[in-house]
Amino acid sequence: MPENNNNDVVLRVKDLHVSFYTNQRCNNVLRGVSFDIRRGRTLCIVGESGCGKSVTANSILRLLPDLSRIESGSITYYKEDGTEVRLDQLEKNGKEMRSLRGKDIAIIFQDPMTALNPVYTVGHQIREIIKEHKPGLTKQQLKQESIQDLAEMGIPAAEIRDGEYPHQFSGGMRQRAMIAMGMSCEPKILLADEPTTALDVTISAQIFDLMNGLKRDHGTAIMMITHNMGVVAEMADEVAVMYMGNIVEYGKVEDVFANPTHPYTKALLRSIPVLGKGRNQQLEPIRGVTPDPFNRPKGCQFCPRCDYAGERCETEMPSEEWVKEGHYTRCFHFREVMKDGK
Amino acid sequence: MENKEILLKVRNAKTYFPIKKGVLKKTVGYVKAVDDISLDVYRGETLGLVGESGCGKSSLGKSILQLVPVTDGSMEYKFEDGYKDLRKLSRTELDNARKKIQIVFQDPYSSLNPAFTIFGSLEDPLIKFGIKDKKERIEKIGKLLEDVNLPRDYMTRYPNEFSGGQRQRIGIARALSVDPELIICDEAVSALDVSIQAQVLKLLNKLKEERKLTYIFITHDLSVVEYLADRIAVMYLGRIVELTTSEELFANTLHPYTKALLSAIPIADPTKKKKRIPLQGDVPSPANPPSGCTFHPRCPDCAEQCKTERPILEEYIINGVSHFVSCHKVKAALEAKGIKAERSK
Ligand SMILES: Nc1ncnc2c1ncn2[C@@H]1O[C@H](COP(=O)(O)OP(=O)(O)OP(=O)(O)O)[C@@H](O)[C@H]1O
Ligand SMILES: Nc1ncnc2c1ncn2[C@@H]1O[C@H](COP(=O)(O)OP(=O)(O)OP(=O)(O)O)[C@@H](O)[C@H]1O
Ligand code: SF4
Ligand SMILES: [Mg+2]
Ligand SMILES: [Mg+2]
Numbered sequence: 001m002p003e004n005n006n007n008d009v010v011l012r013v014k015d016l017h018v019s020f021y022t023n024q025r026c027n028n029v030l031r032g033v034s035f036d037i038r039r040g041r042t043l044c045i046v047g048e049s050g051c052g053k054s055v056t057a058n059s060i061l062r063l064l065p066d067l068s069r070i071e072s073g074s075i076t077y078y079k080e081d082g083t084e085v086r087l088d089q090l091e092k093n094g095k096e097m098r099s100l101r102g103k104d105i106a107i108i109f110q111d112p113m114t115a116l117n118p119v120y121t122v123g124h125q126i127r128e129i130i131k132e133h134k135p136g137l138t139k140q141q142l143k144q145e146s147i148q149d150l151a152e153m154g155i156p157a158a159e160i161r162d163g164e165y166p167h168q169f170s171g172g173m174r175q176r177a178m179i180a181m182g183m184s185c186e187p188k189i190l191l192a193d194e195p196t197t198a199l200d201v202t203i204s205a206q207i208f209d210l211m212n213g214l215k216r217d218h219g220t221a222i223m224m225i226t227h228n229m230g231v232v233a234e235m236a237d238e239v240a241v242m243y244m245g246n247i248v249e250y251g252k253v254e255d256v257f258a259n260p261t262h263p264y265t266k267a268l269l270r271s272i273p274v275l276g277k278g279r280n281q282q283l284e285p286i287r288g289v290t291p292d293p294f295n296r297p298k299g300c301q302f303c304p305r306c307d308y309a310g311e312r313c314e315t316e317m318p319s320e321e322w323v324k325e326g327h328y329t330r331c332f333h334f335r336e337v338m339k340d341g342k
Numbered sequence: 343m344e345n346k347e348i349l350l351k352v353r354n355a356k357t358y359f360p361i362k363k364g365v366l367k368k369t370v371g372y373v374k375a376v377d378d379i380s381l382d383v384y385r386g387e388t389l390g391l392v393g394e395s396g397c398g399k400s401s402l403g404k405s406i407l408q409l410v411p412v413t414d415g416s417m418e419y420k421f422e423d424g425y426k427d428l429r430k431l432s433r434t435e436l437d438n439a440r441k442k443i444q445i446v447f448q449d450p451y452s453s454l455n456p457a458f459t460i461f462g463s464l465e466d467p468l469i470k471f472g473i474k475d476k477k478e479r480i481e482k483i484g485k486l487l488e489d490v491n492l493p494r495d496y497m498t499r500y501p502n503e504f505s506g507g508q509r510q511r512i513g514i515a516r517a518l519s520v521d522p523e524l525i526i527c528d529e530a531v532s533a534l535d536v537s538i539q540a541q542v543l544k545l546l547n548k549l550k551e552e553r554k555l556t557y558i559f560i561t562h563d564l565s566v567v568e569y570l571a572d573r574i575a576v577m578y579l580g581r582i583v584e585l586t587t588s589e590e591l592f593a594n595t596l597h598p599y600t601k602a603l604l605s606a607i608p609i610a611d612p613t614k615k616k617k618r619i620p621l622q623g624d625v626p627s628p629a630n631p632p633s634g635c636t637f638h639p640r641c642p643d644c645a646e647q648c649k650t651e652r653p654i655l656e657e658y659i660i661n662g663v664s665h666f667v668s669c670h671k672v673k674a675a676l677e678a679k680g681i682k683a684e685r686s687k
Contacts, residue, residue, distance in 0.1 A: 022503055049507025049538050065502070110506040110533070111451050156396070157627035160361065168359070171448040171529065172395025172562075194506065197532040198448065200394045200562040200603070202621060227507075227535040271537040273565045279588070281569065283540035290538075292493035 009078055010221045011037040011060065011105075011189055016073035016088075018052075018059055027293045029055050031245040032073070034320075037189060040215050042222040044232045044253070046268070047242030048290060053225045054110055056242075057191045061100075061107055062092045077105070080188070102129055106187035108195045110225075112174040115181065116166040122177045123147070123162030126184060133185040149180040152210060154203050172198040179207060186214060192224045196231070208235055229272050233257065238326075241265045244291065244301035246317075251327030261329040261338050263306045269342065300331070308333040348420065349524060349556055350383040350406070355415035357398075357405045361629055373629045375401035377580030378415075380655070383524070385420075388550065388557040390571030390588065392564065392603070394625065398580045399560045400448055403526040406558075407445055408436060419443070441471075444517035448528040448560075450509040454501040460487075460512055461497040467520045486515040489545055491538055507533040514542060518549065524556045531566060543570060564604065568592065576600045579636045580628055582655055586665040594660060596667045596675050598641045635670065643671045657686035 018030040029052050037043055045053050058064050060075055075087040077100070090097045101107075109115045117125060126146040130137070137145070143162070151158040153176035166174055175198045182190060190211070196204040208231075214220040226232060232239055236253040241262065249262040260266040267286040274281060288305035297303050300313040312332050320328045323338070331337060357376035360369040375398040383389050391399050404410045406417055408428055418425040419439060431439060447453040455463055461483055468479045484494040490511035501509060510533045517525050527546075531539045547570065549555050561567050567574055567588070574591050576584040576599065584597040595601050602621050623640040626632050632639050638648040647670050655668040658676075660683045669675070676683050 020503070023498065046535070048535050049511075049533070050505045054505055111449070113449060113452055154625055156625045157629055160627070160629065170396040171400060176395075194533060198395065198529055198562070200392075202602070203395055227533070227539075229536065268535070268537055271540045273536070273540065273569050279569055283544060283569065285540040285544065286537040289488070289491050290493075292495070294495075295493075 008038040009036045010039050012076045014074045016059060017071040018055055018068060019071055020068045022067050025294055029245055033247055035240055035247060035250065037221045037223050039221050040219045041237040042224060042235050044236035044239045045225045045242060046227060046232060046239060050290065051242045052245045053242055054193050057107060057193050057225060060087060060191060061105060062087060062090065062097055103133055103185055104187060105189040106182040106185060107191040108179050108182040108193060110193040112178045115178050116174060118166055121163050121165055126181050129181050130184050149184050153180050154206050175199060183214060186218045187220060190220050190222045192222065194225055246330060248330045255327045259338055261323050261334040262331045263308050263337055264302050266337060308336055347385040348382045349385040351418040353380050353416045355379045355405060355417060356413040357401050357410055358413045371629050374580045375628060376405055379582055381575060381582060381585065383556060383558060385556055386554045387572040388559055388570050390567035390574040391558060391560045391577060392562060392567055392574060393577030397577045399577060400528050403445060403528050403558065403560055406526065407440060407443055441520055442523045444522040445526040446513045446517045446528060446530040450513040451501065453513060456501050459498050459500055464516050464519055471520055486519055490515050491541055510534060526558045528560045579626060579631055584667045587663055590660065590663045590665055594679065594681055596672055597669050598643050599637050645671060658683040659686050
């Protein structure tokens with residue numbers, strides 16, 4: 001991405017490489033990921049299951065497991081007072097990183113149970129976070145806040161639920177408790193990893209309204225990982241499409257949906273089931289299978305499954321090419337892809 | 343369904359969770375997660391189960407497998423030697439039943455043992471199943487992983503080494519591994535991207551044809567359920583409010599709650615920021631459900647009768663198709679649409 005030192009940028013990830021070392025083998029999960037998160041805007045990240053979306057989010061907050069390493073690249077957080085913090089260089093569980101978590105940058109995890117502690121009530125866990133953010137509240141006030149947070153998430157009888165344990169919640173309620181925890185501090189950056197997978201559309205809509213409220217009133221920048229294209233269409237300003245550890249296409253949501261320039265994006269958009277066609281509709285999964293990360297294609301990672309692939313694709317990974325302002329792609333044959341339309 | 347062989351007969355099932363308060367943990371009330379549900383599941387069908395978060399979908403699934411204490415009612419399953427109530431089985435009988443009935447849990451992580459590799463977790467049921475040869479087990483597990491688009495040698499990995507969607511697919515592979523008759527899929531594809539989701543849905547449909555598998559498919563994603571389900575049951579606050587074939591439900595939506603549910607689906611088109619008709623009012627608590635029709639405080643068609651009298655789930659026959667609905671205003675809804683319906687029995 002070109003240097004564009006727009007002061008709207010609150011977080012810049014540049015050429016990030018992350019590897020996991022398990023079973024004495026090295027899995028290069030992120031292979032040069034770059035993007036910006038901007039104040040008051042929403043970036044949606046979509047991509048195949050296992051392509052590295054959660055690892056990207058967890059890298060920002062330095063929450064990767066022990067057997068992994070940021071190999072190279074940078075993650076920079078631009079504070080409101082103009083200082084820059086290199087998150088990738090901070091000590092993982094040091095004081096500075098801990099003080100940023102939740103308060104400046106909050107995360108809603110994909111798996112609610114990693115965030116919720118089974119031995120404390122849900123209300124208690126929300127209050128722990130509010131306490132950090134708003135010291136000096138009385139016990140009573142804290143309780144009121146946590147109850148209100150749950151109620152805003154559309155959880156009925158929030159006074160009772162506040163005193164219940166995570167296992168007494170339904171799947172979707174657990175997810176909402178976690179969203180409440182992530183949002184309660186009005187963070188500068190909200191990283192939401194598949195926040196509404198267990199929620200029906202009505203409640204998701206209500207939660208998206210709340211997120212948009214944060215964005216509007218506090219200038220919160222949102223990075224949302226989702227596989228639901230309906231959600232992307234509705235929430236995103238920009239969208240990044242990931243495949244096997246790279247962002248293969250990035251741009252304004254209107255541009256990417258109207259003019260997909262990467263064969264993967266195009267195939268992905270084509271496999272969305274359409275309501276109203278019923279059982280007669282032909283689902284079109286992308287042909288072939290996800291490559292084994294330990295046995296990756298040499299060139300473009302999408303090559304073995306791609307309808308446009310040529311000789312060069314087999315040996316060389318394409319770099320980022322600008323299609324127009326704010327819209328880039330990683331494909332040698334993007335002109336053909338564009339010419340073919342959706 | 344030409345030959346309707348009933349595989350599972352649920353009658354007046356109730357699952358109430360006690361609400362405890364104070365130091366003495368006195369029971370002060372109940373969350374009526376499943377509140378008087380009756381339904382039949384036919385062999386070889388996919389029954390979709392939809393409804394808003396917290397309405398009791400997972401509880402119903404777990405109740406069938408006796409994974410939560412069921413308060414009342416019966417659940418008769420068709421074994422080789424006839425129907426038996428799952429609630430009344432002995433320990434060993436229940437263990438056997440749980441081979442025939444599999445569940446893919448909503449939370450895939452907590453259902454995998456973190457201390458075992460995937461091979462370790464999936465191998466056990468296969469040994470019990472009688473596959474003595476280790477090579478054969480490796481082969482079978484490898485094939486299952488490939489079926490859900492995971493590389494074969496992922497079987498040597500531990501659960502925490504997987505992404506959310508990968509874990510979900512392992513849950514599906516595990517359920518399929520013991521050749522069950524009935525699989526309860528609880529939000530089983532919710533973490534998958536559209537392409538892999540399509541692949542898994544196709545696989546499930548293929549197995550259904552080949553092995554006459556039966557599914558109860560819990561999801562909040564109506565496009566998924568529309569694609570997969572033969573029939574759809576709509577739940578609201580622990581009860582079934584509408585139940586009919588998938589085509590009929592979308593063509594002749596009768597219950598006001600179902601109508602609201604269908605109006606709220608987002609579409610993948612950024613040029614159309616869609617207006618939804620949100621349900622008015624708050625989601626009521628299953629601990630203290632409203633009187634009469636439990637949907638009445640949020641219903642646009644609510645009449646006086648609805649506030650006091652609880653409607654029952656009644657069967658209508660519309661163009662030869664059975665359509666269950668529980669709403670006092672159903673006659674008006676039918677008339678407004680000009681639909682001819684017969685009351686069944
Ligand atoms: N703790 C871990 N140890 C080893 N490998 C891991 C670990 N966590 C993730 N991975 C691997 O890293 C890759 C990226 O995982 P990630 O969780 O980022 O995927 P994702 O894009 O979020 O997928 P999903 O949509 O399924 O959640 C996957 O191939 C996964 O197997
Ligand atoms: N083990 C439990 N103890 C106490 N209450 C429970 C328990 N399990 C579920 N409940 C309550 O029962 C009700 C129904 O929960 P259930 O998990 O069946 O909902 P669901 O329809 O699956 O929702 P979701 O779509 O959010 O997963 C909820 O109010 C929930 O809090
Ligand atoms: S670079 Fe080649 S293989 Fe990769 S997506 Fe483009 S055409 Fe397909
Ligand atoms: Mg993930
Ligand atoms: Mg559930």
